[in-house]
Amino acid sequence: MIRVISGEIYDVAVDIRPQSPTFGQWHGLYLSAQNRCQLWIPPGFAHGFYVTKGPAEVIYKCSDYYQPGDEGAIVWNDADLAIDWPLNAALGEPLLSAKDRQAKPFCTQKWV
Numbered sequence: 753m754i755r756v757i758s759g760e761i762y763d764v765a766v767d768i769r770p771q772s773p774t775f776g777q778w779h780g781l782y783l784s785a786q787n788r789c790q791l792w793i794p795p796g797f798a799h800g801f802y803v804t805k806g807p808a809e810v811i812y813k814c815s816d817y818y819q820p821g822d823e824g825a826i827v828w829n830d831a832d833l834a835i836d837w838p839l840n841a842a843l844g845e846p847l848l849s850a851k852d853r854q855a856k857p858f859c860t861q862k863w864v
Contacts, residue, residue, distance in 0.1 A: 755790045758807070758809045759808025763782075765797045780835065780837075800826070802837050827858075828846060
């Protein structure tokens with residue numbers, strides 16, 4: 753479960769279940785302290801967000817203990833996924849974490 757307690761983000765979930773009819777499809781929505789929306793990211797989905805009004809504080813509630821080895825990353829501007837990120841052109845390229853700078857394209861990864 754993803755929730756924002758300050759600022760605003762555009763949050764995206766991607767279906768990475770190979771046998772799913774919606775494999776490779778994504779859904780995005782704005783989460784903010786003001787709209788109080790939350791997003792459930794079920795197992796078998798990748799998740800990422802872009803801060804649209806910041807700074808932003810994001811709270812995660814997980815269904816299991818955090819396992820760093822379970823993490824992966826998909827390049828944010830993957831051509832196959834074609835996520836419509838609401839980028840602010842005045843800011844240029846998004847600021848990425850070290851992990852996200854090493855991300856690989858969606859089509860090159862093995863999904864279980």
